Amino acid sequence: MEEMDKVYNPSFEKRIYEKWMRGKYFEAHVNPEKEPFTIMMPPPNITGQLHMGHALDETMQDILTRFKRMNGYEALWLPGTDHASIATEVKIIEKLKEEGLTKEEIGREEFLRRAWQWKEQYGGRIVEQLKGLGVSCDWSKEAFTMDENLSSAVKEVFVKYYKKGLIYRGSRIINWCPECKTALSDAEVEYEEQQSNLWYYKYPIKGEDDAIVIATTRPETMLGDTAVAVNPKDEKMAKYIGKTVVLPLVGREIPVVGDDYCEIGFGTGAVKITPAHDPNDFELGLRHNLPIIIVIGEDGLMNENAGKYQGLDRLAARKRIVEDLTALDLMVKIEPYAHNVGTCYRCGETVESLVSKQWFVKMKPLAEPAIKAVQTKKTEFIPQRFEKIYYNWMENIKDWCISRQLWWGHRIPAYYCDDCGEMVVSKNDVDVCPKCGGKMRQDEDVLDTWFSSALWPFSTLGYPKKTKNLSYFYPTTALVTGYDIIFFWVARMIFSGIEFMGEPPFSDVIMHGLVRDAQGRKMSKSLGNGIDPLEIVNNYGADALRFSLINGVAPGSDTRFSKEKIESCRNFVNKLWNASRFVIMNIKEDDDLTMPTRLNGADKWILTRLNDVIKEVTVNLNKYEMGMAAAKLYDFTWSEFCDWYIEMSKNALYSDNKAQHNHAVSMLVYVLTEILKLLHPFIPFVTEEIYSKYSNGRVLMVEEWPTFNKKFVFRKEEANFEGLKEIVVAIRNIRNEMNVAPSKRVNAYVIAKDEKFIASAVTYLNKLAGVGDVKFVKSKEEISERTTAVVTHDAEILIPLGELIDEKKEIERINAEIAETEAIIKKTQALLANTAFVAKAPQKLVDNEREKLEKAQDKLEKLKDKLNMFA
């Protein structure tokens, strides 16, 4: 057998990944014999650098994919990257800026050339980073949201929506980022609280010596005011309805209107209305037929409608207007005020609301079936609580602004004729106007990046072509992603899938939380507390990283990443490594490694435990409870296989008796192999590497997942060995307390119910508890030496320790044990005295309690006897 390093060193990971790639084990093909299992990887942005969130996301998907693959599914995990329209464009503009250039200077064509160059460079990099995590995805199907086929899917979908009347173009109030110079959807705006002021100032009433005081956080928008609103039910203010006020600084006469929107008791009871620059005002303007006057341009500067303030930045204009109003003695007061300000999710600039002509998707008709799909459980959120977030959004959804004033992305397939004004929406380029024969030009804008990601589950499989892959792998099985992306992506995939494929794109949406730093803070660039997964992979190995992200984490909840955690997982991998090393180095040339047919008690015990673990872990994984599955495997591997079974096998393993040795080693190999298979989805590299040392070229990742086998369940032996473990622990405890040197053997007298079993286990007592000779007796009277006793359910072990016994200490110890036992007796008696319990609780539970009481009473008697010996 091959030599293994004494300490686990993950340097083999790259080699293992190449082996998998060479074997094409990741590739999935249409196979009617098998049931498909499909996961679409959430495509990372090509701007990206792999972060901990990706590491968690990919690990979960890889666990599921490998698990299902081993379970005989045709498992497809399709990877890819996202062009990330706005995010990438921002990056490229930044880079241009370093060269002293703007995108306008280099022009669209050159800009796109650079964008594609960026894609080649950084898209490739993130793919390499993913591979370092061990992802078993089918790279032969790797997709990019701007691939030719995916682009044709986008056009197809756009045209279909348009023909159905679900896409329209119109002037609406939208979110505008003055920095990125593009429209944004509602989901792309993030709100943050900012300290500002509430300015109170007067709007004089025309022809009267009176004025309405209004309050606003945005004085600069007053230039675009076209009304003042008061609540008609407001006794104090209603009298103003119908009057006209003269807009200060501007001189425009605007009406006072009555509308419920103005809340009684807030501010002054009167609101200035700027339909062009506030969504609520826009709605109110529609209700009251108010004109829309745009005063802030797309560059964030005051425009020609702003009079003398034209050209000023919004904030500068605000300052000047406040000064001017004060000079006119119209300013009443200025109060400090905290309010939420919308910011661009990409560049952080304060977002402006403004009226602009854009493309929209009509959401109501699409949202309805999407809500229903979740209600009828065609798609389930895991954990379920996330569906509430989904419903909340879908039920209150507004039309989706999909046009972006950017260059990098899918260009909107709409064509305009400047001669006659005709517009054509078409999958194919249109050069000539079908109406007047004039020249057509394509819409300058591109689509929201999420428009194409919404099609990901089917565009990657060939849509709009009716491919075999599409009909076999769609709908997909599971989507794994963070809860922060429900609106952007999950919701939009669901309605797109239903609309174009007739079925929701996946049956399970598995949500995971955020990976936070050791203090529980969100990892972020600005805080500088981000941890680079690649660095962790280099220092500890991808397996340790994967395990630390999964182990013991409850579904959907955030986790912390800490040095302690990664170290303890690395230690676990090392433990597995060394246990395997031990087993492998004890394999001899002529050993037959097939599992023995005659099993001894210890074998039966470990096989029973193994089978229970197989059953539980399989159930957990099928329910996507990866954290629990990992924890169980950790525990079984370390605390049962390593701590007990390997130790118990050593005598036979080292035996000169060839058959005995062979029995031990083949059992160890069997159990180890099952463990490697079970752990493989979690820690694929190290398990594959270990397996390769003795598998004669077989590859672990394509082995079959272990199944529960009734034939290997032996409840009696299991109970016997649990009892034996208890005895061993109790003896060790006594030795420890009595300060018996670890090397010193102690003899023991045993009074046992099942003498035969203990007799068969004497070798384990020798090995594990440092026991020398064992003598079976029927009662204490047969023993003349002074002894200390270990009392368990199954047996009483009396250990002569001679002068080592510190009587005082021993009495203390026994008294403590008596107290503990009495407490159990008291509690159990009380429970059994409760007639309602006996009548209503399951019989098995009642029996258990009775048995427990009996055992405790028995034990108490023995303990008291023992105490009497000292009295």
Add this chain to the structure above:
RNA sequence: GGAGGCUUAGCUCAGUUGGUUAGAGCACUUGCCUUACAAGCAAGGGGUCACAGGUCCGAGUCCUGUAGUCUCCACCA
């Protein structure tokens, strides 16, 4: 304003449909270089499961309320 999560050992967290004496890792105490592993082995200490009620034979688990804390959504000028 609306919704949801969390509160369990010193710290970080598990705890699957209510059912033995509530678990793990780290930290801590004691003893060990025992021929797989000191990234280890053995033994041990440490918890009124936030609080108050309720349902039930039985509650960390279900219900109601309170407090603290975090997040999401909406956004009232």
